[in-house]
Amino acid sequence: MIQPPGGTGVQGLRYSKLYPHTLDSNWELHFSGPSPQLTSIKLEPLVCPTDHCHYTDNVSFSARFATQKNRQSKHSFTYYLYGILQLVARQFEALISHDSFxxxxxxxxxxCRRADDVFDFDLIAAKSPDFRLLEVGAQLARERGKPLLAIYDDPHGQRDNKGFYPDDRQRQIDVLKQANGVLFMSPLTRDRYVEQGLVRTDKTFILTDSYPLDACFYHPQPAPAKQEDLGKTKYNFVHLGNLPEWRPINPLLDALAWLEGQQNWHPVHISLYGYVYPAAVELIKSNANLASCFSIRPAVGHIESHHVADQADILLVMIGSRHLDNQPSKFFVYLGHPKPLIVIGPPGNPIQALIEELQIGVYCDVNNQASIREGLAKITSDYKYFAEAFKRNADLIKRYRADAVAADLISILDTVVSHS
Incomplete structure (x- = not known):
């Protein structure tokens, strides 16, 4: 029930990275979910045998047409054609009371039932953030008499910088009571679930994302780390991934606009790959200083994103102010590239302690322009120190290699089954 390989999105790619490193274990991983051909805007290489991927074509036509539309160039004929088909399908589905989920x-x-008849699975794992899919996995585990591993990539509920407010409280309690183990991607999410009385601590595990080892992810000639004496050369910052409204970059823009006017500020260029919310785009366009130091580029595939990271000087990670517990995958995914990071997020996020331990960059308060200004100045002035930390603390960073995290996953699976 883990999100199937073959599609985009960090949740699916997380297990695509781990899969090759599980082949010598006593576990054989299978995947189920909607077919990526019908639901994923970009398609990624399939890393496992096709008979290990139990996909369903039960995807509503409105969703199929939406996927096709978003695969087209915006404002093209086919983009509008699929948009019309999506609208017609949605209206027809409403007319016949079609329930897409x-x-x-x-x-x-x-x-999954047919696959279990053939392979006789030892464990069912199901994941949220769509809690309804976790419930589907729980139903399957009950029917088949199998242990259940519940996976929370994100919490099911509302959250802010003060706390977590679970949705569907009793439904979550029922699933978590049934589960033999509960896997969280963030220690703070786990702590919040325990504090809310939703799950016992002794049933919980933590598993972060990882960075891949395959040579295809790394450019044959990566850009070398810059030295301290840069002359007039600009530092090249890169952000990989979408920037929706709930991940605001306005404080970063304000900090840069101020720094660009300072005499001792070293110029930078920031490339944003993926969607950027319209208000931020307009703010960049309206300020000549910002417009000169920003580029907004289309999203790229997983392998190409690593090649982009290879050519960058500094990697930028943004965390929304209400996502105190969120550990963004992009922090871990690009650790194989020895490029300093600047992370902008709410104080107290688990990434803050991690980046301080690894010494590979700076963490700034997303709500504090002065903190961001200081972070930008520090990452550029002390660039060499942060770049060399990848060698200095190599053993600590290796904990997040795909093979190391895969070994942690296998250990978790062993423990869950042994306690069932």
Whole structure:
């Protein structure tokens, strides 16, 4: 029930990275979910045998047409054609009271039951942030008499910088009571679930994302780390991934606009790959200083994103102010590139302690322009110190290699089954 390989999105790619490093273990991983061909805007290489991927085609036509639309160039004829088809399909589905999730749920249960008849699985793992899919996995585990591993990539509920407010409290308690183990991607998310009385601590595990080892992810000639004496050369910052409204970059823009006017400020260029919310785009365009130091580029595939990271000087990670517990995958995914990081997020996020331990960059308060200004100045003035930390603390960083995290996953699976 883990998000299937073959599609984009960090949740699916997380297990694509781990899969090759599980082949020598006593576990054989299988995947189920909606077909990436019908639901993923970009397609990624399939890393496992096709008979290990139990996909369903039970995807509503409105969702299929939406995927096709978003694969086209914006404002092209085919973009508008699929947009019209999506609208017509949505109206027809409303007319016949079509339940798109129930249609998907029945498809997943059907392919998983048939797969279990053949392979006789030892454990069912299901993941949220769509809690309904976790419930589908729980239903399958009950029907088949299998232990359940519940996976929380993100919490199911509302959160801010003060706390977590769970949705569907009793439904979550029921699933977590049934689960033999509960896997969280963030220690703070786990702590919040324990504090809310949703799960016992002794049933919980933590597993972060990882960085890949395959040579295809690394450019044959990566840009070398810059030296301290740069002359007039600009530092090249890169942010990989979407920037929606709940991940605001306005404080970063304000800090840069101020720094660009300072005599002792070294110029930078920041490339944003992926969607950027319209208000930020307009703010960049309206300020000549910002417009000269920003580039907004289309999203790229997973392998190409690593090649972009190879050519960068500094990697930028943004965390929304209400996501105190979130450990963004992009922090871990690019640790294989020895490039200093500047992380901008709420104080107290687990990444803050991690980046201080690894000494590979700076953490700034997303709500504090002065903190961001100081972080930008420090990452550029002390660039060599942060770049050399990748060698200095190599053993600490290796904890997040795909093979090391895969070994942690195997250990967790062993423990869950042994306690079932």
């Amino acid at each position: 129930d249609f998907l749920r029945r498809g997943i249960l059907d392919v």
